[in-house]
Amino acid sequence: MLCADHLSFHYTRCDPGETPDFAFTFHLAPGECLAVSGPSGAGKSTLLNLLAGFLTPSAGRLCWVGEAVGERFGEGQGESLPKGLNEEIGENLVEQPPWARGMTTVFQDHNLFEHLPVWINVGLGLAPDLKLSDAQRESILDGLAEVGLGGLHDRLPGELSGGQQQRVALLRSLLRETRVLLLDEPFSGLDRDNREALWGLVRRQQAAGVAVLLVSHDPEDVDALAQHRLQLLDGRLVTA
Amino acid sequence: MASEALTAGKASPHGQRRLTQLPLWAGLTALAALVGLGLGSLGALLVQAPGVSPSSLWREPYLAGVLRFSLWQASLSTLVSLALAVPVAVALARRPRFVGRRLLLRAMELSLVVPSLIALFGLVAVHGRQGWAAPLWEALTGAPAGYLYGLSGIVLAHVFYNLPLAARLLLQELERAPAAHWRLAAQLGLQRQAIWRTLEWPALKRLLPRLAALIFTLCFTSFAIVMTLGGGPGSTTLEVALYQALKFDNDLALAALLALVQLTICLGLWALALSQGGAPSLVAGDDAMPLQGRWQRRDALGVSRFTDGCWLVALSLLLLPPLAAVVLAGLGGVTDLAAQSSLWPALGRSLVMAAGAGSLALMLGLALLAGRGWLAARGQRLTAGLMEGSGQLILVLPALVLGTGLFLLLRPRLGGGWQGYGLVVLVNGFMALPFVMQVLRGALLGLPVAQRRLADQLDIQGLARFRWLLWPRLRRPAALALAYAMTLSLGDFSVIALFGSPSAPTLPMLLYQQLGSYRWQTAAATALVLLATVAALFMCFAWLTRRLPRYPFACPPRPDFPQPPANDRPEP
Structure with a gap:
């Protein structure tokens, strides 16, 4: 279970109406999907960037805890980690660089390297140095065929539609088999068919035990995927 | 807001943790070589000069005239x-x-x-x-x-x-x-x-x-x-006076004085220009702007058709x-080409020297920019700027001074012959550096934020990062930079005039000799060969990198797998 405990961040500069201070506390079980909503500027992207390690928090903990500790939370979100549990709590993920956190982010756009064909974009998720085994090559082809992109492995991202690009990005996250999937409005601006196909991909990952954190404006996405919902108010996560 | 924090570079301490310090050391080595040789050569000139008297600038009418004419x-x-x-x-x-x-x-x-x-x-x-x-x-x-x-x-x-x-x-x-x-x-x-x-x-x-x-x-x-x-x-500039002082009068003091004056004026001017802010590119990009945005302009009608036509x-x-x-x-002189026995050796000499100078400039430019990027990513803006700025040094330091200073520095061991040519290659490489760096800058100043985050999350580091993320963006500018540098070296006729030997000329030297002896036809053919070589260089490099490399997918061997429908390959 992923636990964030007063994960804090402070912006030195912000526009009027934006929140400068954040402290995030929540937990997320494997196979679960948690949706976070809030007006723009509320800090949704800040939350995802903190989790992924693109921003460094000023204080707080982010860690994996075992089932036993997780059960004590029950359904109540927004509670701090119990004190005195340090020996049961795994390492603080805050100390880890982005690549060691076991997380994959899918953004609204720019998820792919524009100058590299589809198969390399997927392959880099399997092997960062792109030394792919035959089995891995096969899994790329199979995966592409499964998401309806069979035969398009040589295309450049610019030659695909927006929905197809997002499918490639989600396929890569699927093949990476990380523990957490962070979705930063990945379905925006796509038509219904594309979104349903992408939801299916997310559900597959959930079924495989991946914890999903979804940031989306669209209630349809939230209804389709999320089991739990939280809202961002004044830099804090509260039950919606 | 978030992106601002990311680009500030401090927000992501892990971003480059596993990258080695190689870029920094490469940059520092290049910086040391550049500044050391640049200032060293100037210093050598000053030391060898037995007493520089700045007052002669305004006391001697000849020098005052040269300075006035240069400025004018x-x-x-x-x-x-x-x-x-x-x-x-x-x-x-x-x-x-x-x-x-x-x-x-x-x-x-x-x-x-x-x-x-x-x-x-x-x-x-x-x-x-x-x-x-x-x-x-x-x-x-x-x-x-x-x-x-x-x-x-x-x-x-x-x-x-x-x-x-x-x-x-x-x-x-x-x-x-x-x-x-x-x-x-x-x-x-x-x-x-x-x-x-x-x-x-x-x-x-x-x-x-x-x-x-x-x-x-x-x-x-x-x-x-x-x-x-x-x-x-009546119409001599500092640079020509410098050449005469070195070549004919062997007057090191005068040469040092002239070099210092030139350095002072150019440095002052650049300081003034750079303080006006902005750092726009000074080299034309290699590809035309995308033609997507061509909108009709109201002022393109009427009388402007005529005036624009006149200007063009x-x-x-x-x-x-x-x-x-x-x-x-x-x-007209092509028929003479076969009879010109000295042309082809000169062309070969020029090409070898140009290749050397071009590669030198490319390596120095890459090293400096890599070091600059490494420093900038750690918030060392001043040092980073200094490293990048050092590549422009040659714009203000006369190439003749650099050459002569180096010659004086290395003189005890430097004989004539090929060592002189090596010196020319070195100076030519330095001369091309500002242009090389201008071309390379855009490609090497770091990945866009979105790509950097992606690369970090996927753990693409070190060699793989270079191979898959940097190199594809770099190869076109690198080829263009190499072409620029080689062309500058091919056409150089300042340092070579000082160190080249008339019996083993480069192409420009040969041209100058032929012009000097009024062999008009032969000179014309030589000029054409030089021009064609320059054009061929540019075309060759543009052709080599004309489009993104295709990365063919090696299909895993399995019998049941149908070959993917090829999009750009017709079925046989």
């Missing part, structure tokens, strides 16, 4: 070039489509690197006493055409070089304006004045100070043009006849 011709050349380049650039921006536009732009880009002796050859063929334009001039003024010699000739040659360059760079700046602005201008129906004030002038204003500094520096230190067209002590014809008349003259005269 450079100012005049800069002023004329820029004043004419602005309307030309505006006209070119307003006419996005006409026959021969691409060709004209290509010729303008190349004007910077056309070897000066070739340009001179063409200018003499067109504007000389027996040139193509001479009858016209005589009919108009009644006097024989002697305007190519003296001040007017020097300014004409400098304008021939710098006007196309300036206009090309200004045009690039104009075309960089966001398409949305031009869309808006079209919808609002902005008129000439309004477009100039809202769009054109703000864009040009950014570039003008640096452009002026660049052109002034190039004219101020110009060597071959002044030496050929100057004719006499005038530009073509300045630029193209000398180049055409080289080609035509060269074709």
Whole structure:
């Protein structure tokens, strides 16, 4: 279970109406999907960037805890980690660089390297140095065929539609088999068919035990995927 | 907000943790080599000079005259070039489509690197006493055409070089304006004045100070043009006086003094220009702007059709006849080529030296920029700026001074022969460095934020990061930079004049010898060979990197797998 405990961040500069201070506390079980909503500027992207390690928090903990500790939370979100549990709590993920956190982010756009064909974009998720085994090559082809992109492995991202690009990005996250999937409005601006196909991909990952954190404006996405919902108010996560 | 924090570089301490310090060390090595050799050579000159007396600058009328003339011709050349380049650039921006536009732009880009002796050859063929334009001039003024010699000739040659360059760079700046602005201008129906004030002038204003500094520096230190067209002590510049002091009088004190004066003036000028802010690119990009945003302009109608036409014809008349003259005269002398026994060894010598100088400049430029990026990522902005700025040193330090200083430094062990040529390669590499760095800058100044985050999350580091993320973006600019550097070295006729031996000439030296002995036909053929080599270099490098590499997918061996439908390969 992923636990964030007063994960804090402070912006030195912000526009009027934006929140400068954040402290995030929540937990997320494997196979679960948690949706976070809030007006723009509320800090949704800040939350995802903190989790992924693109921003460094000023204080707080982010860690994996075992089932036993997780059960004590029950359904109540927004509670701090119990004190005195340090020996049961795994390492603080805050100390880890982005690549060691076991997380994959899918953004609204720019998820792919524009100058590299589809198969390399997927392959880099399997092997960062792109030394792919035959089995891995096969899994790329199979995966592409499964998401309806069979035969398009040589295309450049610019030659695909927006929905197809997002499918490639989600396929890569699927093949990476990380523990957490962070979705930063990945379905925006796509038509219904594309979104349903992408939801299916997310559900597959959930079924495989991946914890999903979804940031989306669209209630349809939230209804389709999320089991739990939280809202961002004044830099804090509260039950919606 | 979030992106701001990310680009600040401090927010992501892990971002580069596992990258080695290789970029830093490469950058520092290049920096040490550059600054060490640059300042070392100047120092060597100063030490060897038995007493430099700055007061002789104003006490000796000869020196005062040289200084005055240098400043005067450079100012005049800069002023004329820029004043004419602005309307030309505006006209070119307003006419996005006409026959021969691409060709004209290509010729303008190349004007910077056309070897000066070739340009001179063409200018003499067109504007000389027996040139193509001479009858016209005589009919108009009644006097024989002697305007190519003296001040007017020097300014004409400098304008021939710098006007196309300036206009090309200004045009690039104009075309960089966001398409949305031009869309808006079209919808609002902005008129000439309004477009100039809202769009054109703000864009040009950014570039003008640096452009002026660049052109002034190039004219101020110009060597071959002044030496050929100057004719006499009345019109001599510091650079030519420096050459004479070194080559004929062996007067190191005077050379050191002249070098210092030149250095001071150029440094002061660049400081002034750089303090005007902004760092626009000073090298034209290799590919044309995407043609997606061509909106109709209200001011492109009516009388401007005529005035734009006039400007473009005038530009073509300045630029193209000398180049055409080289080609035509060269074709006439082609039959001589076989008989010229010294031509091919000279060409080989030139190419080898150009390859050496080009690779040197490319490696130094890459190292400096990598070091700069490494430092900038850690918030060391000042050091980073210093590292990048050191590549521009040669723009203010005369190449002759660098060469001579190095010669003095290495003299005990440096014999003649190939060692002199090695020195020339070194100096040529340094000379090309500012241009190489301008071309490489954009590609090497780091990945966009989105790509960097992605690469971090996927753990693409070190060699793989270079291989898959940097190299694809770098190869085109690197090829272009190499072509620029090799061309500059191919056409160099300043350092080689000092160190080359007449019995083993490079191509420009051979050309100069042939011109000097009035072997017009042979010289024309040599000039054509030089020009063709330059053009072939550019075409070759552009062809090698003409499109993104395709990364073919190696299908895993399995019998049941149907071959993917090939999109770009026809079925046999």
